[in-house]
Amino acid sequence: MTLLRTPLYDLSAAAKARFVEFSGWEMAVQYSGLKAEHNAVRDNVGMFDISHMGKFALAGENLVEALQTLVPSNLARLEVGKAQYSVLLNEKAGIIDDIIYYHQGDHKGFLIVNAATTQKDWDWLTTYLEPKGIILTDVSRDKALIAVQGQKAEAILQPFVQNLDLSSLKMFNHAEAEIDGKQAFIARTGYTGEDGFEVMVSPEVGQKLWEQLSDAGVVPCGLGCRDTLRLEAALHLYGQDMNDETTPLEAGLGWLIHWDEKGDFVGKDILVAQKAEGVTKRLVGLEMQARGIARHDYPVLVDGQEIGIVTSGTMSPTLNKAIALAYLPREFAKKGQAVEIEIRGKHYPAKVVKKPFYRSPNR
CATH class of the missing domain: 3.30.70.1400 (Aminomethyltransferase beta-barrel domains)
Structure with missing residues (x-):
C-alpha cells in the first residue's frame, strides 16, 4: 500500500525524522527523541505536523x-x-x-x-x-495543519501572524488571519494539555512557516511525544480509549452532553437510559505501583481475575511514573482501587487514580 504524505513530509525527512505508518499516512514518530520533544512542549514550545487530520x-x-x-x-x-x-x-x-x-x-x-x-x-x-x-x-488534502504547543507558543507564533493579536484568542476560540500575506485559520486548541495553537494554511505557506518556526527555535515533535503528552493530560485517543461500542458516559465524557439544552439527537434515548440506570463500566486512570509499563490491551486483574483491559499506557516523562487508562466495571472504578496489570505473564500492582495525571499550570 502506498502511504500518503503530508505537505511537510520533505521537511521532516530533511530533519532526519523517523517515520511510521499511521492511519494510511507516513508520519514522523520522532525527531530529536521522544523525551526531548515531550519536555520541549511542557517547558517551552514544540510544533507538530498534523496535516493528516480530516x-x-x-x-x-x-x-x-x-x-x-x-x-x-x-x-x-x-x-x-x-x-x-x-x-x-x-x-x-x-x-x-x-x-x-x-x-x-x-x-x-x-x-x-x-x-x-x-x-x-x-x-x-x-x-x-x-x-x-x-x-x-x-479539504483534508488541500491544507497544511501545524500545531504550535507550549507555554511560549503565543510569543513565538505572533511575529509570523498578521491581522490578529493572538492574546485576544481565548481557549477554544478561532479566527481568520494572515501568514506571509496569505489566508490562515488559527485556533487556540490542541492535544497536549498545554496552551497552544493549531494553524491551517496552504501547503506552500505551511512549508515556509515550518521552516521559520524551526529557525526561531521551535522543536519539531512527532507522534511519539504527542501520545505521551495527551495521555498525561488524560485526553482520549479514538480507536483505543473510545470507539463505536463505547458511549460518552462510559468514556468519562458526560460533560459533553448538554442534557437541558438539547432536543433530540442520535443516540439520546440510550444515554438517557444509561444515565438513569448507571453505566456498567468506566474509563479510569491507573498508576503503576512497581516497575513495569501497562500497554494497550494488557489485562487488568483483581484477585487473579481479569476485570478489564488497558486502552492506553506509557511511561510519563513529566511525572516519571507509568500511567494508563483502562475500562473497569463500575464497582472497581473508584479512586484508590488496587488492581494488577498482566505484563508478559507476570502481575504488577497498580491503583486507580484521579484524572488527569498532569494539569498544566499555564492553562
Missing part, C-alpha cells in the same frame, strides 16, 4: 440545526469564533469519532476529525446532512 468545510442555511442532531453538545450556544469539542454518535450512542466544530457563522462552520476515521465520518455526515441542504467540502 478537515471538512460545512455550509448551509440550517447548518447548526442540522449538525445538532448528530452530537450531544449544544452547538446553538456557540458565538462566531468559538469552538466545541464533541463526539459524533451512532444509534446506540457509540462514539463514531471525536471532533472539534468551529463555528464561523449562522451558515458556515468547520470540522476537524481524526485521520483514521476521515472517510467514515464523511460518509456519516453526508448521509445525514446533505438531505438537509448542507454542503460539505473535504
Whole structure:
C-alpha cells in the first residue's frame, strides 16, 4: 500500500525524522527523541505536523440545526469564533469519532476529525446532512495543519501572524488571519494539555512557516511525544480509549452532553437510559505501583481475575511514573482501587487514580 504524505513530509525527512505508518499516512514518530520533544512542549514550545487530520468545510442555511442532531453538545450556544469539542454518535450512542466544530457563522462552520476515521465520518455526515441542504467540502488534502504547543507558543507564533493579536484568542476560540500575506485559520486548541495553537494554511505557506518556526527555535515533535503528552493530560485517543461500542458516559465524557439544552439527537434515548440506570463500566486512570509499563490491551486483574483491559499506557516523562487508562466495571472504578496489570505473564500492582495525571499550570 502506498502511504500518503503530508505537505511537510520533505521537511521532516530533511530533519532526519523517523517515520511510521499511521492511519494510511507516513508520519514522523520522532525527531530529536521522544523525551526531548515531550519536555520541549511542557517547558517551552514544540510544533507538530498534523496535516493528516480530516478537515471538512460545512455550509448551509440550517447548518447548526442540522449538525445538532448528530452530537450531544449544544452547538446553538456557540458565538462566531468559538469552538466545541464533541463526539459524533451512532444509534446506540457509540462514539463514531471525536471532533472539534468551529463555528464561523449562522451558515458556515468547520470540522476537524481524526485521520483514521476521515472517510467514515464523511460518509456519516453526508448521509445525514446533505438531505438537509448542507454542503460539505473535504479539504483534508488541500491544507497544511501545524500545531504550535507550549507555554511560549503565543510569543513565538505572533511575529509570523498578521491581522490578529493572538492574546485576544481565548481557549477554544478561532479566527481568520494572515501568514506571509496569505489566508490562515488559527485556533487556540490542541492535544497536549498545554496552551497552544493549531494553524491551517496552504501547503506552500505551511512549508515556509515550518521552516521559520524551526529557525526561531521551535522543536519539531512527532507522534511519539504527542501520545505521551495527551495521555498525561488524560485526553482520549479514538480507536483505543473510545470507539463505536463505547458511549460518552462510559468514556468519562458526560460533560459533553448538554442534557437541558438539547432536543433530540442520535443516540439520546440510550444515554438517557444509561444515565438513569448507571453505566456498567468506566474509563479510569491507573498508576503503576512497581516497575513495569501497562500497554494497550494488557489485562487488568483483581484477585487473579481479569476485570478489564488497558486502552492506553506509557511511561510519563513529566511525572516519571507509568500511567494508563483502562475500562473497569463500575464497582472497581473508584479512586484508590488496587488492581494488577498482566505484563508478559507476570502481575504488577497498580491503583486507580484521579484524572488527569498532569494539569498544566499555564492553562
